[in-house]
Amino acid sequence: MSSPTASLPTDRPDPVIAFRDITRIYGRGDARVRALDGVTLDIAKGDFVAIMGPSGSGKSTALNVMGCLDRPSVGQYLFKGVDVANLTRDQRALLRRHYLGFVFQGYNLLPRMTALQNVELPMIYQGKPRAERDARAIAALDKVGLVHRARHDPSQMSGGEQQRVAIARALAGGPSVVLADEPTGNLDTKRSTEIVELLQRLNREDGLTIVMVTHEEDMAEFADRVVWMVDGRVASMRKTGGGRG
Secondary structure (H helix, E strand, C coil): CCCHHHHCCCCCCCCCEEEEEEEEEECCHHHCEEEEEEEEEEECCCCEEEEECCCCCCHHHHHHHHCCCCCCCEEEEEECCEEHHHCCHHHHHHHHHHHEEEEECCCCCCCCCCHHHHHHHHHHHCCCCHHHHHHHHHHHHHHCCCHHHCCCCHHHCCHHHHHHHHHHHHHHCCCCEEEEECCCCCCCHHHHHHHHHHHHHHHHHHCCEEEEECCCHHHHCCCCEEEEEECCEEEEEEECCCCCC
């Protein structure tokens, strides 16, 4: 596609993400593993969904499929009504670049770049001019409360600050959906709570759609819905209080 908006219109009705009987199989013969086994799931615009489950339940595989980092063996993945299987490799890259923001457990910041430069990186790949990159990166850092750290590199920041920079980086490109894979996995309880409260605020105030994989039940309670996975299947779904006291 010449531009992502040509094939991924922004005025599609909900859901933003739709899994239809998705199965993902790795390996062959005795090494064959069914990481996802017939998963059907809808995530609407403005949802904050936490995906939980034991190790090997398929939660990270599900997130990778949502992020076009992996492809299902069977089934259909629709993003804003578009069947992702019909997109070329370049089109999937455009989808990731323009519609998705990623937050990982390990922050993935480049150590020799400042916070500002790290946040600007996705916009370089989007082809944004320098002035726009600077303005949007500063706005994103302000959104996570770290404008005063814009010129610091990761070694000068705490783990919680680094994760906030990573969230700012995910926001700067203007995504429709942020996918967070164990975003509090390397943090203590206080910093974990700060990060998930930040995600909750972005969801509530900005209407950002967020899907978060976590193994921490107290962190999942900040979401509006918890999807519990076991053996590659959705075992249950429930609404939460969304962290509301």
